[in-house]
Amino acid sequence: MAEPLFACRDVAMDFGTRRVLEGVSLAAHAGEVLGVVGPNGAGKTTLFEILSGRLRPATGQVLFDGIDVTAEPIHLRARRGIARTYQSPVVPEALAVGEVLKAARQAYAPYLTAHHAEWAASRVGLTVPHDVVAGSLGTLDRRRLLLACLLMRRPRVLLMDEPAAGLIDAEVDVIDGIVDTLARELNVAVLLVEHRLELLASIADRVLVLDAGRPIAEGSPHRVFDEPQVRAAYFEADPA
Numbered sequence: 001m002a003e004p005l006f007a008c009r010d011v012a013m014d015f016g017t018r019r020v021l022e023g024v025s026l027a028a029h030a031g032e033v034l035g036v037v038g039p040n041g042a043g044k045t046t047l048f049e050i051l052s053g054r055l056r057p058a059t060g061q062v063l064f065d066g067i068d069v070t071a072e073p074i075h076l077r078a079r080r081g082i083a084r085t086y087q088s089p090v091v092p093e094a095l096a097v098g099e100v101l102k103a104a105r106q107a108y109a110p111y112l113t114a115h116h117a118e119w120a121a122s123r124v125g126l127t128v129p130h131d132v133v134a135g136s137l138g139t140l141d142r143r144r145l146l147l148a149c150l151l152m153r154r155p156r157v158l159l160m161d162e163p164a165a166g167l168i169d170a171e172v173d174v175i176d177g178i179v180d181t182l183a184r185e186l187n188v189a190v191l192l193v194e195h196r197l198e199l200l201a202s203i204a205d206r207v208l209v210l211d212a213g214r215p216i217a218e219g220s221p222h223r224v225f226d227e228p229q230v231r232a233a234y235f236e237a238d239p240a
Helices: 044-052 074-080 097-105 114-124 139-151 169-185 197-203 228-235
Strands: 006-015 018-028 033-037 059-064 082-085 157-161 189-193 206-211 214-219
Touching: 006 044, 018 033, 018 044, 018 189, 018 214, 033 044, 033 197, 044 082, 044 157, 044 189, 074 082, 082 139, 097 114, 097 139, 114 139, 114 169, 139 169, 169 189, 169 197, 206 228, 214 228
Parallel strands: 033 189, 033 206, 082 157, 157 189
Antiparallel strands: 006 018, 006 059, 206 214
């Protein structure tokens, strides 16, 4: 198999005297969806903070396209093509949708054209008029808007933190379709933290399960979710 596009090796992280991650390794290939699951306190969000560049691990490496980016801050990783979404889809409340897209187009050089924004909006199904105030959008369209802002820069890796949070079942199906488009059609490596197991079961190629900061299982969703240690750690605990 080809070398992974994005990976971390033996990552550990401390907050004060408390070790929150220990020995975490993962690898994601272009066009693949890798799910990350675990109970509350498993370390999923901390792992994403490290992968995105907001935090630097105590030990271990983060690798992008074979390059060690462990010491690189978040803005440099973003320029390489590592993008991230958060559980709460926070948008500029007072700006119109078109203004938000324009700000994303002109965030840094090279500036992009309106055609780039139109293409990105079409890929995620964002059809609201550009003069609509972003703060008036529902949760799904907020997620679409933020994804369009990221997508116009053609990211190669996308870290998604609970994209189904706050959505009804029909909207979860929409997110499912967007993730599938990103991975299968646009060849993005998608890393997905999600507690809605039906979403992961339908779109994830593999899942990594964390418990108390340590990896306890990895493999296809249907096989991993049936492992006794995973059921004990995740299904019998409150999902994160």
